[in-house]
Every structure is written in structure tokens, then in C-alpha cells.
Amino acid sequence: MMEPIKIEVTEEHGNGRIDKVLSTVNTDWSRTQIQQWLKDGAVIVNDEQVKPNYKVKINDVITVVEPELEELDIVAEDLNLEIIYEDADVLVVNKPKGMVVHPAPGHPSGTLVNGLMHQVTDLSGINGVLRPGIVHRIDKDTSGLLMVAKNDQAHVSLVDQLVDKSVTRVYTALVHGHIPHDQGTIDAPIGRDVKERQNMTIVNDGKHAITHFKVLERFGDFTLVECRLETGRTHQIRVHMKYIGYPLAGDPKYGPKKTIDFNGQALHAGTIGFKHPRDGEYYEFTQPLPIEFQNLIEQIRTEKD
Structure with a gap:
């Protein structure tokens, strides 16, 4: 078993069902998982076992003991990383x-x-x-x-x-549509979609999320953008760009279907920067777009011309 996780319910958590609240607190947890944990006694409230339909209250203390996935045997593999x-x-x-x-x-x-x-x-x-x-x-x-x-x-x-939001994380994304302005900031809270549990969406009670973007190049029906994360929520860039009307090209969850032949969203985490844990010196690393992403851009650029 992992170390117990204690969560004190505050106003920002609301007063909904415990499975819904916990799946919002940690988006890696599905409501199905949480319901099973509740039945198994791996989730308790104020040191007492509760049912999956329990509605949390302010100041409740929820303790979660997340089971290890013991059936998985983690094997070292030569993947030439x-x-x-x-x-x-x-x-x-x-x-x-x-x-x-x-x-x-x-x-x-x-x-x-x-x-x-x-x-x-x-x-x-x-x-x-x-x-x-x-x-x-x-x-x-x-x-x-x-x-x-x-x-x-x-x-x-x-x-x-x-x-602390001090890590530099810069992505390159190809999105649908012609973005008319050269730059912008998307400030919209992200949480799990209640209708599609595997998806994230913009919700009033979601986690604070900010993405800054600027246009790198326009290709008629597509735009190449740089996205700088201020926060790091699940699917943040994909959800935010869809929210403002410019979903990522190739995105199977949040974009239009079968518009490009790319097998997934056109998104590359090209720059990361952080202070070294030992001496505090700032380190930054940049990697160019993978060749398949470069080829996609060239193809769209050619089709535009």
C-alpha cells in the first residue's frame, strides 16, 4: 500500500458525492476506482467507513490509501531512450x-x-x-x-x-482555424467532464489553469502556436485551445475527427527549464520538433500554397 493521503474538505471542494470530489482532487483517480476503494475500506472519512454516495461536508478529513497495482511487474527494457x-x-x-x-x-x-x-x-x-x-x-x-x-x-x-509555477514549459502545437490575434492568455479552470469521465473540460469548480500562447505561423485553415504553461493540468493545452475555438489538429479527444493523418494530437513539449536541485542554477533545454511533426507542417504549408 502507498502512504495514506489526507484531504481536508474546504469550500472549494463543494459538498458533492465523495467519489466525484476525489476524482476532481486527483484526476488520475476515476470514480469507478474510488467507489471500489470505498467498498474495500481504502477511503474513510473522519476515521469512519462511508458509502460511495456519501456527500462530503466542510472540514471532513478524507483519508485515502491508494493500493499499489501489484499485478504489474515493472521490467527494465532497452527502449533506446x-x-x-x-x-x-x-x-x-x-x-x-x-x-x-x-x-x-x-x-x-x-x-x-x-x-x-x-x-x-x-x-x-x-x-x-x-x-x-x-x-x-x-x-x-x-x-x-x-x-x-x-x-x-x-x-x-x-x-x-x-x-510554485517556476518551471519553464513551452510547447509547439498545430491547431485548427485561423487565429487572428498574435498572442493571448487563456485563464479557465479545468476539471473532469461529468458526461465523459475520460475527458477534461472547463468547469467552474475546476482547478486553476493558465496557458499563454502566441502565433508562430498561419496556414489558412491551421495555425502553428507556441504555448507556455503557467500551470500543468491534465490535457491543459488541448482543453484550453478547444475552449477558445482552436482545437489541436489530430486530437482524438478534443478535436474534429480524421482531418489530418497524424495519429494523435500535434503537440510537442520543446522547452523545459528549472533550477537545479543542488545549487539553484537555472538549466534550460530545447528539442526541435520531431521529423514527423516537421513533415506535417511542411505538407500543410505546401497545400496552402
């Missing part, structure tokens, strides 16, 4: 499109974690056996840079920087 920087404390890896970050049901192997375990001697243990060293994630079909912690001290430092 592109590690662009590594020292005793941190590394920066360029995740390819199509690779899941860590093992989960349905993806027990072939993940970034499987590859890291083959290539890296030490990884932080804070996130348990399933997510060693992982301090943040990008989606399966998003390519680009991730920082990874090699020890617990580095892990805590990098997470604190994410919380």
Missing part, C-alpha cells in the same frame, strides 16, 4: 510520440519508466515502484521533454518548483 542531459540528481529525456510515461493497466510495458529502469542506475522512489523518478507527465501522443528526479531530494525540489 534519448536522454539529453544527466547528472547525479536529475535527467532530461526526450519522450517520443506514442510512448506512455509510466505503467498502468493496459500499458504494462514499453513505457518511459521501463526504458529509464534499463538506462538509469538510480531514480527517486517517492512516487513508488510504478513511477520512479517521475515528477510530471506528458500525454502518450505528445512528444518532448520531461525532467526526471534521480533521488528524493531532487524530486521534492522539482515538485516544489512545479507548485
Whole structure:
């Protein structure tokens, strides 16, 4: 079992069903999972077991003991990961499109974690056996840079920087539509979609989320943009760009279907910057667009002409 997580209910959590509230607090938890945990006694309120339809109240203390996925045997695999920087404390890896970050049901192997375990001697243990060293994630079909912690001290430092919004995270995205203004900021809270539980959406009681964008190039029916994250919510860029009317090209969840041949959203995490956990010096790394993304842009640029 993982370490217990204690959550004190505040006004921002509302007074809804406990499964709904917890799935909003941690978007990695599905309501189905939480309901099972409630039945198993892995979720208690004020030291007492409650039913899945329990409605939380202000000042309730919820304790969650998230079970380890013990059936998953994490095997080191030679996946030839592109590690662009590594020292005793941190590394920066360029995740390819199509690779899941860590093992989960349905993806027990072939993940970034499987590859890291083959290539890296030490990884932080804070996130348990399933997510060693992982301090943040990008989606399966998003390519680009991730920082990874090699020890617990580095892990805590990098997470604190994410919380403080001091990490630089810059993405390149191809979106549908002609954005007329050169830059903008999207400030809209993100939470789980109550109708489609696997999707995120803009909701009044969602988590604070801010994305800054600027136009890099326009191609008639498409626009290439740079997106700078101030926060890091699940699917943030994908949800925010859809919200303002310019969904990512190729996005199977939030965009129009079968408009380009790209097998997933056209999104690349090209720049990451952070203060080194040991000496506080600022490090920044940039990776160019993968060749398939470059080819997509060239194809659209040619079709426009």
C-alpha cells in the first residue's frame, strides 16, 4: 500500500458525492476506482467507513490509501531512450510520440519508466515502484521533454518548483482555424467532464489553469502556436485551445475527427527549464520538433500554397 493521503474538505471542494470530489482532487483517480476503494475500506472519512454516495461536508478529513497495482511487474527494457542531459540528481529525456510515461493497466510495458529502469542506475522512489523518478507527465501522443528526479531530494525540489509555477514549459502545437490575434492568455479552470469521465473540460469548480500562447505561423485553415504553461493540468493545452475555438489538429479527444493523418494530437513539449536541485542554477533545454511533426507542417504549408 502507498502512504495514506489526507484531504481536508474546504469550500472549494463543494459538498458533492465523495467519489466525484476525489476524482476532481486527483484526476488520475476515476470514480469507478474510488467507489471500489470505498467498498474495500481504502477511503474513510473522519476515521469512519462511508458509502460511495456519501456527500462530503466542510472540514471532513478524507483519508485515502491508494493500493499499489501489484499485478504489474515493472521490467527494465532497452527502449533506446534519448536522454539529453544527466547528472547525479536529475535527467532530461526526450519522450517520443506514442510512448506512455509510466505503467498502468493496459500499458504494462514499453513505457518511459521501463526504458529509464534499463538506462538509469538510480531514480527517486517517492512516487513508488510504478513511477520512479517521475515528477510530471506528458500525454502518450505528445512528444518532448520531461525532467526526471534521480533521488528524493531532487524530486521534492522539482515538485516544489512545479507548485510554485517556476518551471519553464513551452510547447509547439498545430491547431485548427485561423487565429487572428498574435498572442493571448487563456485563464479557465479545468476539471473532469461529468458526461465523459475520460475527458477534461472547463468547469467552474475546476482547478486553476493558465496557458499563454502566441502565433508562430498561419496556414489558412491551421495555425502553428507556441504555448507556455503557467500551470500543468491534465490535457491543459488541448482543453484550453478547444475552449477558445482552436482545437489541436489530430486530437482524438478534443478535436474534429480524421482531418489530418497524424495519429494523435500535434503537440510537442520543446522547452523545459528549472533550477537545479543542488545549487539553484537555472538549466534550460530545447528539442526541435520531431521529423514527423516537421513533415506535417511542411505538407500543410505546401497545400496552402
